[in-house]
Amino acid sequence: MTAIRVVHIPGRTPYARKLHDEGIQVLNGTTVDGLAVPRDATLAWLLEHRPWDWLDVVHLHHPDFEPIPWLRTVLAECCRFGKRVVFTAHDVSPVFGGQTEHHRRLRVLAEHSVPFVCLTPATEAEVRWRFGARTAMVPHGYVAPPGTLTRPVPRNPGPTRFLLYGSLRRNRDVKLVLACWRFARHLAETTLRLLLRAPSRASLAEDAEVWRAIREHAADPRLRVEVLPFPTDDEVNEAVAGADCLLLPYRWASHSGQLEHALDRGALPATTRTGFLPDQVALHRRLVGEPVWFDWSDHTPFEHGARLLEAMQTVHSAIQNGWQPHDAEKFADHRRREHAEIMAAYRVLYGGGQ
Missing domain, CATH: 3.40.50.2000 (Glycogen Phosphorylase B;)
Incomplete structure (x- = not known):
């Protein structure tokens, strides 16, 4: 089976870096056909490294730092060359910049039929109402991999x-x-x-x-x-x-x-x-x-x-x-099941389905 090749914009967070398995390859931080893909790839970097025969999917996370003309160009180029785009709606209200510009970017994505990954059902309802976007509900999932050491029980006395x-x-x-x-x-x-x-x-x-x-x-x-x-x-x-x-x-x-x-x-x-x-x-x-x-x-x-x-x-x-x-063990088991469901959902999204 050929793995789906994904570039995250950006790929710094554990949320992005964990989205891989035998069928999904994260390209950030790797070398592909002699091209070193930066961990924190941007739209500007992506536009400088066309043609995109070395990738299948562009996964957008935080577009607040990306100029809207560049965003439109990347979306047009992805459409032209048959590359899929997925957007995770981490921030409906912006952390950086103003709400007007943030929502303009999200409307551009919706206008190009980019699927919005929403982390809760309530977010999905908000995104559909506000932007009329295609949506998929996929939870955030773990940050620390399940099964890693937690803390001593009982806790040692102290402040x-x-x-x-x-x-x-x-x-x-x-x-x-x-x-x-x-x-x-x-x-x-x-x-x-x-x-x-x-x-x-x-x-x-x-x-x-x-x-x-x-x-x-x-x-x-x-x-x-x-x-x-x-x-x-x-x-x-x-x-x-x-x-x-x-x-x-x-x-x-x-x-x-x-x-x-x-x-x-x-x-x-x-x-x-x-x-x-x-x-x-x-x-x-x-x-x-x-x-x-x-x-x-x-x-x-x-x-x-x-x-x-x-x-x-x-x-x-x-x-x-x-x-x-x-209970750490029960929660770790829950995280493993959750992650398997997350990866199954992304295989569908990255493959062009929903």
Whole structure:
């Protein structure tokens, strides 16, 4: 059987890199017919390396950084040469850029009959209503491969360990977390770890207030700040497994791979109830407990700090009173079955069916 050759735009995330089996070959990070395909391929790179006789499918993930004319050109070229295109609708509301431009890109995809992969049934309904797109419901799936080491049970005594990781995106209120946590009397017996991606000059300018807050609060010995070039899977897996709680202070979001990661590694998620995050958890009903939810969605910004602190105090009390994660073996079995279904769905999508 000849494998379907797929280029992800981009191919950096575990979500993209895991989508392979004996029938699907991910080309990112490999050499094909003497051509080195970058892990983080862009539409510009793709357009520079025509003809595309070395690929079968272009899988788009985050088009916010791609100019719309380039997107239209790639879609036209794929149609001309019989190459299939698939789009995963990670973000219905944009993390980067404005909503008007983000939705313009999604409408371009819908106009070209590109199938939208939606991660929950609620997303699928939203995408069909808003963009009139062809859709397929395929869940996010695992971030940490099932069966990898989670955490010692029972937990060793000690302070409650909070974790934030990733880049300082504007849809996560890290600055508020730092200010509330550091001075909260009831959280004195806790620690906070920030595992951050190395910033660019642009992000240093855009996130200047957050970096000032980090420098200010770094004087507290309970705060551990680490900046890495791009944290590896092993480094992030180790960080999540070593935390009691993964904090997800989203101001807005559509979906969260980090939420799935917390479930994979047995950390208690504390997250805003926003976007389709509750629908992600609902897909694992009866296998996982509810996250500690807090609500920032009712237009009462002066309550955000109080609600965040209440959630963190709830986590702290639960951890110190012996909270235990869900059954790791049962959840790993669930993830394996889920992944088999995900791959079956992608074989159909990549093959041109639905």
